[in-house]
Each structure stands twice: as C-alpha cells, then as structure tokens.
Amino acid sequence: MNAPMCDDVIQAVPSQEQGLTRRQAIAAGGGIIAGCVMGLGYKAGGRSGDGQLALRPPGALVGDGFLSACIRCGQCVQACPYDTLRLFDLTAGIQAGTPTFTAATNPCWLCQGYDSLKCIDACPTNALSAIDNPVDVRIGLAVINESSCLAYNRTMCRACWHACPYPNQAIVYDDMLRPVVNAEACTGCGLCEHGCPMETKAITIKPLTIVKTSSARRST
Amino acid sequence: MTRRAPLTNHRQPWYRKWVLWRRLTATIFLTLLILAQFAWFPWFTGTTSGTNILGVVPIIDPLAAIELLVASHSMPTTIILGAGILILAALLLGPIFCGFICPLGLVLDLNQTVRRVFRKRVLRKTNRIAATNAVPEWSRYALLGILIGFALVTSIPLFQALSPINLFVRALVMGSLSGLVVVGGIMVLEWFVPRVWCRALCPLGACYSIMGQKAIWRVRINPETAGQIRCEQCQIRCPMGIQIMSGYTLPGHESITHPSCIRCGDCIDVCPNSVLGLRLRPFPTDKKTQIDPDVHLPVIQSASKEDVHCSLNKHLA
16 A cells, blocks of 8 residues: 555644743642642651661761761762772662661771771762861760670670770770770771670660760650 | 665665664763772762762762752752753753663663564564653653652652662662662553653653753754655654654754753654754755745655655655
8 A cells, every 4th residue: 555645634733842831830839849748748757767777977967967968879888998888778768878887797997097088088968077087987876785795794805995996095994894985985986896706796886866865865 | 565675865874873872872871880889990989869080070960969959958069060060061962861871761761672672573563652641741840849849848859869760870880789679660661651751750851851941952953854754753763752743843943842852862863864963053954945835745654664765765756
C-alpha cells in the first residue's frame, strides 16, 4: 500500500506550551504548599530527632543541624585517609547519604600524620565546620561500662589508655589505676572503643546529644 | 515485501551522532566519579550532588544549593561558586545536564534502547508515543515545589538523601547498594511508561528546565527542509514526549521552545531530512527556498523508516 498522500492533511494540533505555563507555576506553588503540609506532618510524627544517634565526622554540626546542612555528596568519605567514614544507605531514610562511622571497627584517627582534618577540608558546605587543632574535635563522649570493664573488675587493663590519642588528658587513671574519661578533653574519636579488648566494648562513644540529656536527667 | 533502495540525499552517517556524544560524555562523567574512589585518582571526588574537580573547582547541584539555602539558611562561597557554574551553563546551554551528564539519564536511556529493540525484534511492534503521557508533565514541577516546601518546614534536603540519581551514583561510587532497588524500580516502570522519570517526575530536571528556558543552545529548525516529509519520527522518538513535528517543525517556528527539551539530540538523529540541529544560532533563512505552507505535500503517519524513505524518494523524484 502506498503512503497516504495529500488529501490526508495533518490535523490542527493543540498549540504547544511556549515556555513555562501557568499550569506549571500552579503545580510548583501547590507543591510548595503540599510540601509544607507534608513537612508539618513529618514533624508531628516526631521523627525529627533521627539525626542525633549517629557518630558524625569531626566538626559536624550537632544533631539535626547536620542533617540540614549536609548535601550528601560523600566528599568527606573519599577524603578520609583512614577509610573511616561511610555513608548511610537507603535503609536509613532521610539520613541516606550522610556520613557516619563505627568506632568499634574503624574509629576516627583524627588525621594523625596529616596537617589538617581531611573531611572538613573536603566538605563544600558548613556541615563540617573548621577545626584548627584535633584536640578541639568533639564527636561524642567515651562512656565506660563499669560492670564489664576489666579494670573495674580486678583485672589489669590499660588498652583504652594506650589507644587514646590524648592519654592522661582524655583518659586518666584514678587511684585504683582504673580508667576514667575526662569529658573536658575527650574528643570522642573512638580509638579507645577500637582498642578495648572486650567482645562487647566496655568503653563506647555516645553522641553528645544523648550524653547531655542523660546526664541532665540524672542530675534532676 | 521488497527492500527499497536507500535514500540518495540521506546525509546522516551510519552512527547516531548525538546519541553517541551524549552517551560518551555521560559515561566519562560516571567513570571519573567511579575512579575517584581509588586513592590513585584524587582529581574528581564526590557524587552528583557535589563534585570537586582537581581539588579546586567545586561543582554543586543547583537543586542541592536551593535546598541547602532553604533548609539551613546558609550559603557558603563554595556552594555559590559550584552551583553558579552549573546555573550559568544551564542558562546558556539549557538542561544539558539531563541529556549529557546525568548518570541515571544514561541508564534510563540505555534501558529505553533495550526496550525499543525488544519491542521491534521480539514483539514486532513499532515504538509509538503510547503511554508516554500517562503521568502529566507538570508533576515534576509539583515535586520540585514539594521538596522546597518540605525543606522549608523540616530543614531536611530530602532530594539529596533520596534522589534516584544520587542513590545510583552512591551505589556505584560508595557501595551503598540498596539504592539500586529504586533505580531498578524506575527501570521496570519505564518499560510500561517510557521515560516517565525524566519526563514527568525528576525535580532536578524541572529545575534545569526553568533555568534553561532562554538558553541559546537549542534544537533549531532548518526552514529549508522543515515541514516537507511530516514523518513524525522526531516526536515518536522524543524521550520527553514533545510534539516536535506537529508543534514546531511546521512553518512558523525557529527552534523548539518547549522547556522540557533536554538537548538529547534524538530527534536530530532520527530525522531523515536534516530538519533539526543543535545550534547556538538559528539556521540561515533564505526567503526563496522557504516552504509555502499551502503547497500540498505528502503526509506520512507511518513509523517505519523505510516507508519514510520510500515516500521521500517519491517526493523528490
């Protein structure tokens, strides 16, 4: 069969949208309102505290401030010379793509042997703010579980003290030669947790937000 | 059916020029991102939301910058510089990120090619626009609005966390493989609704479409050849579902002004009459050869390229 010829004239086609139309503007505006409503619903669901449980890289804004300032680019992960950092994956929900680390398996080595903290250098936003001296890093606070710690159970153990980058400042001995964490100096790097010989670590890094609320609770 | 002789004045090369170009650039970009996870290649770090070239030039996704501004009310110089580069590129060249760089776009593009070949070879169906318009085109602008509204209230840049583009790149670069589930889901969905992500859902694409509206690098129409064959190949192929032939290449248009156009060049590659071209300046117009819209010309509504060639031969004979 031949192709249809001239009698088959193209139908008038509805004119194409030239540039951004009112419909798209309405869609965007309606979307903003819908997004606000969804956001309020999300807040009402009480899920806003999600970002406070993970250990973040040095210099990270505390709590949810980090979640809003981090654009999830992963440059801190690639900059880390010790391969400490990793990104949360999809299962972490809104935290997906934010950096974290597990102190027990690979702690933050505070860029020992380097002149600056590489993750902070790499961060394009203010999510990781500048820290001149690794002493000032406050990732979390080491907390000793006195019931499982060897030194508190009549066994000689100095593993955390040896692992600590600031021994006698961050971890000090009491008069019974048991380790005590000095909250003023502890960077929360997790080297002590990494060095702890116990299977379930007797010294663990707790995020600052948790430590603060629990100590406040205890004092009241 | 006998095989027809090929068209004599068919000036296209055997390969699809723009398809080749854009797959090449997207592959290079993705390869560089993947290589950056090795210590010996420190010059191209990051993912799609934020990249750093040579440790000096920051490249920041404009939507990430907008969400960051809305969510954390901060705008560091790096962000302004990095997003500025891309915004400037989009203002001049249009949404080229979508066509030429986006790694997810590359995957979905290949996915679509596989689908097309499968339908042609196995199901023996021609590729029609069919279900392309199942999801309205404006829904991506609505999604863009939702993301900004959400960031405004909750201070969370949701798209940076959950965007399939970022999830895909993170899966390849950082090894968080669970994101591939979302990408796989989109690929399956697109076998039923072709290119639905890029066309109707991607808020980043909407962002680039808004910025690239007045771009000078666009698909322009050659008035000397436009409207002669009316084979509809361009609009059948257009991944963004733009009615190229019925909306633009009939007389009266100089270029495709639809904001959705991602400069992928598919329409240019399939056009049997060299009507379209990605150009910075309009095609030179020569009044003498301009087509008279009243002249009756063959109208072909068949999707087969051979039919097009046949009728074009007849028309030229």
